[in-house]
Amino acid sequence: MGKMITFCLLVVGLVNFAPVLGAISAQRLESAYSITLAGNDLAILMRHRALLFGILGAFILYSAFSPLYQWAAMIMGGVSMVGFAMLVFSTGGYNAALGKVLFMDVVGIVFLLAAAALKYVSESG
Numbered sequence: 001m002g003k004m005i006t007f008c009l010l011v012v013g014l015v016n017f018a019p020v021l022g023a024i025s026a027q028r029l030e031s032a033y034s035i036t037l038a039g040n041d042l043a044i045l046m047r048h049r050a051l052l053f054g055i056l057g058a059f060i061l062y063s064a065f066s067p068l069y070q071w072a073a074m075i076m077g078g079v080s081m082v083g084f085a086m087l088v089f090s091t092g093g094y095n096a097a098l099g100k101v102l103f104m105d106v107v108g109i110v111f112l113l114a115a116a117a118l119k120y121v122s123e124s125g
Helices: 002-023 026-033 038-061 067-091 096-125
Strands: none
Touching: 002 026, 002 038, 002 067, 002 096, 026 038, 026 096, 038 067, 067 096
């Protein structure tokens, strides 16, 4: 069961870590999200957001091999991904690139729920 939890957390970690490449440049962010960043202020904020996703993704990846941190990583990842999905659905009017991000977050949520269920069962028995 431990290997299945590890696998699920690796998937979730990679989904969350992938945006870190946006921290490299504003052009990468514009390309990835099919948006135009109007001004340096917004570019800085979005690049910082990418950096934070890298930190979150790295923590989730680390937790895949460190059971002590798995619940914390699952909670943090879940709040992030579910929060994004709620923002997308409550706001609407998003482009196809953000739709792909939403899809990947939904995939991540499914794997996260699987990891949480497996961890719960393994700790209960």
